[in-house]
Amino acid sequence: MVYYIYNSKYKLFNLMYRTFIIFLLFFICSCASFNTEPKYTIQTFDKNNPEILLMPIDIEICELTLAGLCEPNAIWTENSRENIIYGFKDLLKKRNANLVKFNKDLDNDLLVQLLKLHTQVGHEIINNEYGQYKMPTKEKFSWSIGKKANLLNRNYTSDYALFLYFRDQYSSDERVIYSILTAILFPGVIPIGGRQMAFASLVDLKNGDIIWFNGYYRSFGDVRDRESAKKTLNKLFEQFPG
Amino acid sequence: MKKLLLIFFIFILNSCQTPLGGAKDVENIDPEERPGIESIEAGLWMQMNNYEEQLKTSGSRVKDKNLDKYLKDLLCTLTVYCKDIRVYVLDIPYFNAFMAPNGMMVVWTGLLLRAENEAQLSAVIGHEAGHYIRRHSLKAWLDAKARTDLMALLSIGLAVGGVPGGGSIFNVTQLLQVGIMAKHSRDNEREADEIGLDALIKAGYDPDEAPKVWENIIKEMELGENKKPPAFLASHPNPKERIKNLEQQTKRYSKIERKKNKENLKKIIHPYLKKWIRNEIRVNNKIEQTEFVFSKVFNDTNNLYLLKFYQGEIYRLKKDEEKNKKAIKLYRDSIKENKDFPDAYRELGLLLLKENKNNEAKEKLKKYVDLAPNAKDVEIVKSYIK
Amino acid sequence: MKNINNILFLILIFVLSSCQPNKVFTLIESGRVEINNMYSLKTNKKWSQFEQKEYNFIFWTVDGYTLQRIVFFKPISDSESLYDHNSFFTQESEKRPIYNSNMNKFEIKEFFEDCILWSKRLVKIDSNNFKNYKIDNFDGITFDIEGQNELGLIYKGFVVAVVKDKKLYLAYFVAPKIEFYEKYHKEAKKMLSSIKFL
Numbered sequence: 154m155v156y157y158i159y160n161s162k163y164k165l166f167n168l169m170y171r172t173f174i175i176f177l178l179f180f181i182c183s184c185a186s187f188n189t190e191p192k193y194t195i196q197t198f199d200k201n202n203p204e205i206l207l208m209p210i211d212i213e214i215c216e217l218t219l220a221g222l223c224e225p226n227a228i229w230t231e232n233s234r235e236n237i238i239y240g241f242k243d244l245l246k247k248r249n250a251n252l253v254k255f256n257k258d259l260d261n262d263l264l265v266q267l268l269k270l271h272t273q274v275g276h277e278i279i280n281n282e283y284g285q286y287k288m289p290t291k292e293k294f295s296w297s298i299g300k301k302a303n304l305l306n307r308n309y310t311s312d313y314a315l316f317l318y319f320r321d322q323y324s325s326d327e328r329v330i331y332s333i334l335t336a337i338l339f340p341g342v343i344p345i346g347g348r349q350m351a352f353a354s355l356v357d358l359k360n361g362d363i364i365w366f367n368g369y370y371r372s373f374g375d376v377r378d379r380e381s382a383k384k385t386l387n388k389l390f391e392q393f394p395g
Numbered sequence: 396m397k398k399l400l401l402i403f404f405i406f407i408l409n410s411c412q413t414p415l416g417g418a419k420d421v422e423n424i425d426p427e428e429r430p431g432i433e434s435i436e437a438g439l440w441m442q443m444n445n446y447e448e449q450l451k452t453s454g455s456r457v458k459d460k461n462l463d464k465y466l467k468d469l470l471c472t473l474t475v476y477c478k479d480i481r482v483y484v485l486d487i488p489y490f491n492a493f494m495a496p497n498g499m500m501v502v503w504t505g506l507l508l509r510a511e512n513e514a515q516l517s518a519v520i521g522h523e524a525g526h527y528i529r530r531h532s533l534k535a536w537l538d539a540k541a542r543t544d545l546m547a548l549l550s551i552g553l554a555v556g557g558v559p560g561g562g563s564i565f566n567v568t569q570l571l572q573v574g575i576m577a578k579h580s581r582d583n584e585r586e587a588d589e590i591g592l593d594a595l596i597k598a599g600y601d602p603d604e605a606p607k608v609w610e611n612i613i614k615e616m617e618l619g620e621n622k623k624p625p626a627f628l629a630s631h632p633n634p635k636e637r638i639k640n641l642e643q644q645t646k647r648y649s650k651i652e653r654k655k656n657k658e659n660l661k662k663i664i665h666p667y668l669k670k671w672i673r674n675e676i677r678v679n680n681k682i683e684q685t686e687f688v689f690s691k692v693f694n695d696t697n698n699l700y701l702l703k704f705y706q707g708e709i710y711r712l713k714k715d716e717e718k719n720k721k722a723i724k725l726y727r728d729s730i731k732e733n734k735d736f737p738d739a740y741r742e743l744g745l746l747l748l749k750e751n752k753n754n755e756a757k758e759k760l761k762k763y764v765d766l767a768p769n770a771k772d773v774e775i776v777k778s779y780i781k
Numbered sequence: 782m783k784n785i786n787n788i789l790f791l792i793l794i795f796v797l798s799s800c801q802p803n804k805v806f807t808l809i810e811s812g813r814v815e816i817n818n819m820y821s822l823k824t825n826k827k828w829s830q831f832e833q834k835e836y837n838f839i840f841w842t843v844d845g846y847t848l849q850r851i852v853f854f855k856p857i858s859d860s861e862s863l864y865d866h867n868s869f870f871t872q873e874s875e876k877r878p879i880y881n882s883n884m885n886k887f888e889i890k891e892f893f894e895d896c897i898l899w900s901k902r903l904v905k906i907d908s909n910n911f912k913n914y915k916i917d918n919f920d921g922i923t924f925d926i927e928g929q930n931e932l933g934l935i936y937k938g939f940v941v942a943v944v945k946d947k948k949l950y951l952a953y954f955v956a957p958k959i960e961f962y963e964k965y966h967k968e969a970k971k972m973l974s975s976i977k978f979l
Binding site: 211213215218219220221222224225226227228230231265269327331 | 432433434435437438439440441442445452536539540543544546547548
């Protein structure tokens with residue numbers, strides 16, 4: 154995709170920053186994929202019928218062309234978003250919890266800062282829990298965005314908020330054939346196939362504590378149809394409270 | 396023999412300069428048209444929509460109701476597509492503007508600083524809108540996809556053909572392809588220039604201002620570090636060629652007004668001037684380059700004192716004894732033009748202290764405190780007077 | 782776009798696989814603590830201290846660099862800069878802001894602001910409350926800062942600096958304005974005002 158960037162000094166920084174930081178943090182382990190453990194401070198909800206506020210899901214699905222460019226795919230993304238929400242609702246039903254969607258009205262500056270703070274805390278969690286350098290002041294899993302988290306609770310009925318980040322790539326048919334041919338002709342060269350990366354965090358709206366967090370990066374999984382999405386969600390929501 | 400055939404084949408392939416992958420057949424977008432969700436274009440829009448969400452509240456964004464309204468109104472005098480385009484300003488001290496496929500337009504403050512008048516700014520905005528109307532991003536994507544696919548196929552073909560060193564030929568092909576992809580950008584740029592100039596003239600602006608934008612860029616770059624235009628111009632037609640094309644195109648119009656509207660633009664950016672100028676100096680380009688930029692910003696007799704002052708700042712911030720002397724002279728010139736501008740006294744006083752001209756220095760610093768008794772740094776200035 | 786990302790991953794794997802898995806963080810207990818043989822200060826809280834020889838600073842944090850940090854720069858001499866190591870996001874090293882021992886107080890403040898922006902720690906920074914300030918009875922300066930990172934998160938903090946034997950000793954505290962600045966700035970202020978040179 155060619156943006157008519159005028160100054161190459163800012164090419165990397167401006168466009169890639171967000172995606173790049175996420176990828177950077179995952180690669181701190183120097184692995185092509187890793188299996189992580191979910192982190193949590195509670196195992197069951199402290200309320201009988203909790204309401205979970207589902208924050209707008211940050212999701213992008215793309216298709217790998219033959220040459221390895223990843224072409225963003227809108228309809229896969231929309232379908233996957235719906236599948237994830239459907240699967241998550243199911244998961245909550247089993248735990249006697251229900252879901253309410255967050256209304257995306259973000260005119261409130263404080264709310265915007267709160268959401269950005271959550272993203273920043275997410276980065277530090279990944280750094281500390283899944284990266285190479287652990288901080289001694291963080292032996293226990295204890296992270297919070299503070300009491301102002303209750304600002305998210307605009308309908309005054311929600312107990313927790315769930316944040317979801319999801320990226321996935323699927324190889325086009327041409328890519329699959331190309332990968333096979335390349336493997337035969339250039340042994341040892343592994344063309345990069347589809348990658349799935351996700352992380353999710355559950356925030357207690359009373360105090361802003363992050364009570365459950367999970368992230369992973371792997372080279373399989375499919376969320377474009379409901380059945381396969383269920384498997385991915387089982388992986389993503391391991392050790393989810395309830 | 397096989398090797399020669401393959402090289403010949405590569406040569407033919409790379410001579411193919413028409414846009415590939417269906418890019419040639421992409422038509423204009425209609426006002427208020429949105430891509431169908433199954434299309435490739437919808438995917439590009441989705442990705443850019445996500446990026447735009449982040450950009451809205453990014454730390455680099457200049458969020459100002461007056462500035463945003465001004466740019467929106469300007470866009471609407473230029474094109475009916477203004478309902479489909481949102482303009483964002485990023486606080487980055489370089490000349491740049493770009494158009495994303497979903498209607499997001501980004502303008503850097505370095506551009507707003509360098510535009511001498513509204514006509515010049517409109518030339519750039521109209522040009523960028525042209526990229527949106529002609530769907531250039533989609534074209535570029537389709538073309539890039541097809542070319543990279545061909546490159547990948549070729550590498551397999553070469554391996555199958557048993558050409559030794561097939562890998563390195565693949566690299567040459569890559570280079571040739573990149574050269575051609577850059578050229579496609581140049582064709583797109585030419586189209587955008589045409590559309591931009593057309594919009595400029597129809598809105599009543601002076602078309603001779605459009606090539607001036609590029610003339611100023613060339614002059615600035617020649618005074619700069621590398622003496623050649625920055626990387627961005629690689630994907631643009633040669634500036635001299637651009638200027639010629641714009642001049643040729645202007646001849647086709649019979650009714651031409653000559654609106655420049657310098658005051659409108661200067662008034663809107665006035666609140667940000669101090670900050671953007673400081674950022675410009677911070678980039679630490681060659682003195683002559685920055686002086687040239689400032690000569691375009693302050694081109695009025697009644698702000699000559701500001702020009703002198705900021706020129707002084709350029710020299711002072713190089714932190715060099717020789718340059719300090721030049722800075723001192725410029726601050727003195729600024730004070731001659733306007734005896735009541737506090738900052739000039741402060742900077743002059745501080746530099747005189749470095750030259751050990753303590754008496755005069757303290758006199759100047761006292762004057763600063765007199766002129767700006769409530770300034771945030773008065774306490775520190777006073778400690779230098781003692 | 783993703784193609785470029787892929788290339789970046791590969792570069793990163795290369796770079797990071799050369800990372801030694803040594804301990805970069807150590808625990809700081811409360812009490813009077815010496816920092817890099819420069820000075821000592823008193824703290825009532827526990828901190829994680831980050832120190833690596835390639836970096837010309839040490840920082841303390843509880844929740845992570847971007848959630849709160851007190852940064853202590855090693856003594857800066859003529860021609861040095863505040864973030865002299867090679868950071869992935871910095872621009873050409875030739876254009877980094879450099880210190881010289883003839884700087885007046887205003888220039889030191891400008892130097893700090895320039896270094897923060899050049900190293901992209903923040904993309905926007907404003908200073909306030911610029912005052913003279915005694916650090917262990919030496920004449921120094923302090924000023925408050927407010928800014929944003931690229932993400933758009935607003936940060937608040939303050940800086941203390943003093944020139945001793947022609948070298949610049951600078952330390953600063955910064956944290957996101959929401960939640961973290963409120964929780965930590967009083968303690969940070971107490972800590973930095975307790976600095977005693979060794």
